[in-house]
Amino acid sequence: MLIIGEKLNSAIPGVRQIMEAKDAAAVQDLAVRQAAAGVHYLDVNTAHCGDETAYMEWLVRTVQEVTDTPLCIDSTDGSVIRKALEVAKGNKNKILINSISMEKNRLDQVLPLVLEYQCPVIGLTVDDNGIPKTVEDRISIAGRMVDLLAKEGYNLDNLYIDPLVLPLAVSHGNALIFFECLSEIKRQFKVKTVSGLSNISFNMPKRKIINRYFLAICMAHGMDAAILDPLDKKIMTAVTAVELLMGKDPFGKNFLKAYRKDMLED
Amino acid sequence: MLIIGEKLNSAIPGVRQIMEAKDAAAVQDLAVRQAAAGVHYLDVNTAHCGDETAYMEWLVRTVQEVTDTPLCIDSTDGSVIRKALEVAKGNKNKILINSISMEKNRLDQVLPLVLEYQCPVIGLTVDDNGIPKTVEDRISIAGRMVDLLAKEGYNLDNLYIDPLVLPLAVSHGNALIFFECLSEIKRQFKVKTVSGLSNISFNMPKRKIINRYFLAICMAHGMDAAILDPLDKKIMTAVTAVELLMGKDPFGKNFLKAYRKDMLED
Numbered sequence: 194m195l196i197i198g199e200k201l202n203s204a205i206p207g208v209r210q211i212m213e214a215k216d217a218a219a220v221q222d223l224a225v226r227q228a229a230a231g232v233h234y235l236d237v238n239t240a241h242c243g244d245e246t247a248y249m250e251w252l253v254r255t256v257q258e259v260t261d262t263p264l265c266i267d268s269t270d271g272s273v274i275r276k277a278l279e280v281a282k283g284n285k286n287k288i289l290i291n292s293i294s295m296e297k298n299r300l301d302q303v304l305p306l307v308l309e310y311q312c313p314v315i316g317l318t319v320d321d322n323g324i325p326k327t328v329e330d331r332i333s334i335a336g337r338m339v340d341l342l343a344k345e346g347y348n349l350d351n352l353y354i355d356p357l358v359l360p361l362a363v364s365h366g367n368a369l370i371f372f373e374c375l376s377e378i379k380r381q382f383k384v385k386t387v388s389g390l391s392n393i394s395f396n397m398p399k400r401k402i403i404n405r406y407f408l409a410i411c412m413a414h415g416m417d418a419a420i421l422d423p424l425d426k427k428i429m430t431a432v433t434a435v436e437l438l439m440g441k442d443p444f445g446k447n448f449l450k451a452y453r454k455d456m457l458e459d
Numbered sequence: 460m461l462i463i464g465e466k467l468n469s470a471i472p473g474v475r476q477i478m479e480a481k482d483a484a485a486v487q488d489l490a491v492r493q494a495a496a497g498v499h500y501l502d503v504n505t506a507h508c509g510d511e512t513a514y515m516e517w518l519v520r521t522v523q524e525v526t527d528t529p530l531c532i533d534s535t536d537g538s539v540i541r542k543a544l545e546v547a548k549g550n551k552n553k554i555l556i557n558s559i560s561m562e563k564n565r566l567d568q569v570l571p572l573v574l575e576y577q578c579p580v581i582g583l584t585v586d587d588n589g590i591p592k593t594v595e596d597r598i599s600i601a602g603r604m605v606d607l608l609a610k611e612g613y614n615l616d617n618l619y620i621d622p623l624v625l626p627l628a629v630s631h632g633n634a635l636i637f638f639e640c641l642s643e644i645k646r647q648f649k650v651k652t653v654s655g656l657s658n659i660s661f662n663m664p665k666r667k668i669i670n671r672y673f674l675a676i677c678m679a680h681g682m683d684a685a686i687l688d689p690l691d692k693k694i695m696t697a698v699t700a701v702e703l704l705m706g707k708d709p710f711g712k713n714f715l716k717a718y719r720k721d722m723l724e725d
Contacts, residue, residue, distance in 0.1 A: 369706040398718045406700045409672050410679040434672045440635040452664045
């Protein structure tokens with residue numbers, strides 16, 4: 194499973210502080226520790242800082258001084274993503290763009306960049322009518338996105354659809370709807386899927402417990418990637434254990450390696 | 460989900476000791492604590508004690524002095540099960556029999572008791588050729604069992620099929636085979652499914668971690684019952700969290716109740 198480290202996100206108050214203070218050492222520490230934890234991408238988001246574009250430029254340069262781990266550029270603003278792509282070192286087509294959707298404004302701004310740089314991209318199942326309540330309507334948006342990208346000659350292996358989980362506190366069927374979306378998207382379009390973990394437990398106690406079992410069941414439904422905190426030993430233990438259970442860890446090699454390195458936390 | 464408390468099993472060395480010592484207080488303590496933890500059945504097994512039948516009779520009487528929680532009579536020996544059924548108080552048709560299989564000797568001995576008392580029963584997908592390696596062959600045994608019970612007029616709502624998990628340490632596809640069996644048995648025969656949790660992690664370190672995520676994924680595949688240690692707070696937390704995620708806990712009522720009672724362990 195592909196792991197996208199979520200720590201360098203300005204939505205986290207403490208992280209926003211170190212970004213606004215341009216505390217390079219603190220930002221680099223978060224980057225290096227996430228990379229060491231084995232993430233495949235480092236999410237970078239400056240949407241909650243003053244000048245999103247300027248902070249993004251600084252953040253991309255600062256992170257890339259200390260790690261080659263590919264970046265996941267997290268913004269709703271095309272100009273911010275463009276700036277990040279311009280200043281990033283290395284192969285631009287290794288950068289994951291987070292995200293497009295079927296909202297017209299977002300498509301107009303971000304899709305051209307995805308196509309120009311042929312980047313992998315996260316596609317949200319939302320359009321100008323909002324996030325649909327039903328599985329069918331989310332699948333329908335996913336289908337329109339797949340068709341559009343295929344028509345543009347985009348390599349669909351690089352598309353990660355996020356069917357957008359809504360909180361259980363809003364409706365007790367919301368996780369089930371999400372699991373069905375994961376299965377259906379895979380079955381109908383053969384594209385990859387991705388999710389964040391924290392929305393599911395919004396407004397509930399013991400959120401990390403809910404998030405971990407949510408991740409496990411998503412992985413059992415074939416989810417390909419997750420945006421998570423790789424410094425949380427218990428969530429990383431869940432990833433390792435579920436990959437073992439899903440037959441993706443021959444001879445339990447990774448599980449046993451994690452055990453020997455004392456990385457499994459009960 | 461139906462929970463069968465596994466603690467009163469003579470295969471556990473310390474439990475065998477208290478059984479062989481006829482330590483009624485210790486046995487009753489295990490019974491009462493499991494009942495208080497919310498189990499639906501108490502498994503009782505004396506197969507590792509000297510005289511299995513005599514110990515079973517004592518165990519059934521001793522446990523039923525302190526709790527009305529239905530028993531799950533766990534033996535491969537028809538005469539042991541018959542004795543347990545005879546001495547048990549209350550409605551005999553509430554007793555879960557653990558287990559039948561398609562092995563001729565076991566069928567001949569135990570099936571008549573199941574039919575005579577119309578008890579719920581656990582049915583193992585094994586026949587005289589052993590536990591099949593493939594999903595197809597286990598489904599085939601399940602199908603023969605369903606047909607046989609239906610022909611005998613047995614209420615199939617009372618049948619819990621256990622597709623018998625084999626250790627990941629033996630083959631890294633063993634959990635996946637089990638998950639597929641759960642889905643297929645439900646899809647083809649509409650009967651209930653059950654499993655123990657510990658075989659999956661045999662010969663691996665950090666077994667409880669593997670067992671918990673195994674349980675979570677089994678529940679996501681619609682498993683109806685599990686034989687587990689209800690005194691293990693983390694495994695019970697997994698049950699509560701996964702029922703929430705699977706849409707079986709409207710308004711998160713049980714999850715929040717468990718939280719307020721400090722029963723959720725991270």
